[in-house]
Amino acid sequence: MSKKTHKKGHSRPGAEDPDHPTGEQQPAGAKSTERPLDGIRVLDVGNFVSGPYAASVLSEFGAEVIKIEYPVGGDPMRIMGTPTAREDSTLFWLTEARNRKSVTLNLREPEGAELFRRLVAKCDVVVESFRPGTMESWGLGWDVLHGVNPGLVMLRVTGYGQTGPYKDHRGFSHLAHAFGGLAYLCGFPGQAPTIPGPNPLADYMVSLYGVIGILLALRHRKKTGRGQYIDIGSYEAVFRQLDEMASAYGAFGKIREREGSGTVIACPHGHFRTLDDKWVAIACTSDKMFARLAEGAMDKPELASDSAYGLKQKRLEAREEVDQIVGEWTASMTRDELIEKALAADVPIGALNSIEDIFADPHFRARENLVTLTDPDIGEVTVPGVIPRLSETPGRIENLGPPLGNMTEQVLRELLGLSREEIASLHCTRSV
C-alpha cells in the first residue's frame, strides 16, 4: 500500500499541493511524528461500521488495530456496497476498515475463543457489536475478559444497549433513526417521513460516543490501573442530538413534528431552488441577518422594515410569504451567482452539494477532505480524510481495508508466539 505521490511538475518542495492530498495530514507547522495513541492495541471484533468506526478513529491517531474476523467470509461489510477487483473488499470496506490488520479466528470454537482470550491479555481495548449475550455464549463476556486483563477497556455497541426490555432486538441504523426520534422529524408535515439521507448516520454517531468512552476509560486506567466497559445503543446516540426536544415535551407537552425544508424557530431558514435548478440553504437566525439579506443581497431594503418583515415574529407568522419572496429571488440567479451575492452581504448561505459538487469544490481540496491512496490490488481509491485535525499530532491513513486474514500468521506468531506448525493445524481445523 502506498500513498499517492505528487505528480512531477505540479509540486514545489515544501508547498502544499491541494490537488494531490495524501493520507497524511500536514497542517502548517505540525512537528511531531508521534501520535497520541502510539502503543495502544485494539482488538476490533465488531461487524459493519457501528462500533468498528470507533476503532478506525483510534487507528488514525496511532493505535494498532487488529480486526478479528470469522474465517469464512469475514466481516459482512466486505460484501456490502460496490464490489472491487478484490473479491473480499467492497469500496465501503476499503474506506471504513482503514488501518487494520485482518486476523481470522472462529470464536464459536473453544480453540478460537481461547486464542481470543490470549490476544485480549495483550491488548488495551476490545470493540464489539454483537447482540447482547453473544460474546458471553462464547465464554468471552466482560467478566471473563476483565479477569484475563483487569486493565481492559471494552466498547460494547448494540442497537438498544446491553440492558432493558429491547436489548435483544435487531439494530440497524435505519431502525435507530426511527427509535431515537430522528426519522419522525424528516420530511414535510402531513406527508411520509423520508429517510434523513441514505447514509448510516446512527452507525457513525454511536461510534463517536464510543471513541469518547474509550478515551475517557483509558484516562481513568492511567490513574487507577482499572479497566471498564462502555455500553451504548445506537438509538441513544441519535436521541442525544435532538437539542431541546425532550425538555420541551417534558416541560410543556410540546411534540416536535416534521418541518419540511425549514424550521419553525427561524425564517427564512431552509432550502431554495436556483435558476439552474440547483439548491441552496439559507439560514437567517436573527433580524440583523435578515436585514443583511434584504438590503445587501436582495436589494429590497423595504422588506426589512418593522412594518414589513423586519421582526422575527412577523416573519414567522408570514413564513410562507417570506419563503416565497426569497424563493423568487433565488430562482432569478444561478447557484454560483446567488452564493456570491449573498456572501458579499455576509448572509449565511451554502450550496446543497452532491458528491459531484464536493469533488469540484476548492475548499474540500484545500482541507484535504478527499484523500487518494493506492492499493496494490485495486489501484487508486479516494476516501474521506481524517477528522478532527490536530495541529501537533495529525491523524493518518496508512492503508485501506485489508484482504481477509492478511495478518493472521504474523499476529499469531509475533503476539502469541505460535509456531508455523500450530498455525497450520489451526487452519486445518478451521479455527483461523
Add this chain to the structure above:
Amino acid sequence: MTDAKAKKKSSAETGADAGADKGRLPLSGIRVIDAATFIAAPYAAGICGEFGAEVIKVEHPLGGDPCRNFGTPTERGDTLAWLSEARNKKSVTLDLRTPRGVELFKRLVVEADVLCENFRPGTLEKWGLGWDVLHELNPRLVMLRISGYGQTGPYRDRPGFARIAHAVGGLAYLAGMPDETPVTPGSTTLADYLTGLYGVIGVLLALEYRDRSGKGQYVDAALYESIFRLSDEMVPAYAMHGTVRERTGQHNLIACPLGNFRTKDDKWVAIACTTNKLFEALALAMDRPELATDARYGEHSKRLECRHEVNEIVSAWCGALTRDEVEAKCQAAGAPYSPLHNVADTFANRQFHARRNLIAVDDPVLGDTLVVPNVLPRLSETPGEIKSLGPTLGQHTAEVLEDLLGLDPAEIEQLHRDRII
C-alpha cells in the same frame, strides 16, 4: 414522564451503577474554559463536564451566550436548550472586546487545561487571543477551535451554521423525495452535535499526548466536515465510478424492504430487511412465508429489481394493521422493525425508561425539575453525572475571579462598574 418526574433529585447519575467512583471521574482535575456560543464547541465542553472536568463558561456581559435565547424560554428567562446543554457549567461574564477583559481572560487561560471556542476564524486573533499568544502563555494548553468551514481554506471566513453545514457537507441534498425540495435531515442542529463529538475526541487525544510530551496543541474542526465524514462509500464510489448519490425518499435503495411504512392508525414504522434471512422473518411476521421462497422475492438482488412491488406488499400489510399490531407480529417473528417515535413515544417507551435516557434534574432558580437527555456514553466504572443545569448569566463570576485569579471584592466591584464583567 411521570416516572422521570417522580425521581426528583438535586443531582443525577447515569444508569450504570456498578462501582461508581465519584471523586475520581476520568477528567477530575481538568479545567475547561468554554468561550464558545450555541451548541457545537459548548457541547464538547459539556461532555468534559459530565465526566469530571470543571467547566467555566465565559460569556459576554450583555445577554451572554445567544444559546440562552435559542429555543423555548422558561420562567427564568433562559431557554430549555440552554438549561439542558449548559449543564454542569459555571458562568463568568467577561467582555473580550476590552483590554481589561482580554487581560483577565489570559489569566484564566494560564489556569486552564482546555479552551473551547467557535468564533469565526480570526476573531480571537483580532482580540489578541490567537493560538500563538495563548500557547505561549500556557504551552500545555489544548485549544478546540470549531467553525463552519475550519481554520484554513478559501471558505474559512464564511458564516457557518449547522443548516449550512448539512448542505455543504452533502447530507441535505440526500434528504427528501427525489425531484422535490430537499428537506431538513430531521434536525437543524445535527452538525453542531456531531462536531462537538469530534471536538471532544480531539481534546481527549491532545490531553493524552500532553500527558506524555508536556506539549499542548489545537484541534481544528469544521461543521461541514463532520457531516461529510458520515458518508460510507459515497466518496470512493464517485471517484471510481462517477456514481452520484441522490435522494431516495422514504426508502433506502441498498436493500428491500428498507424504509418507512404507514400503519392503519396513521402512524409510521421502519422496516429494515438487509438480508434474505431477515426478509424471511418479515414474511413470517406477515403470515406469508411463501414470499421468502418465491422466485421473484427470495433473493436480495431480485427484491431490489422489483422493489416497488415488494414495497406495495409490505405497505398493504402495514396499512391493514395498527402500529402496535405490526410491532407484536414483527417481534414474534424476529423481523427487524421499529416504530418512528415522536418525542411523546420516547417518553412512554420502556427501553428509554430502563436505560434512563431521560432524567429529571432540579433547577433551584426555576424552582422545578426539568427533564433532559441523560449522559452518553455510559461507562461502567466511572459514569458521568449531571450536577446542575445551565447557570444564570454571571452566576459564578465573583467566585471564579476571587478563587482562581485572586481578585478582591473591590476589584470585582470596579469591573462591574466598568462593564468588563
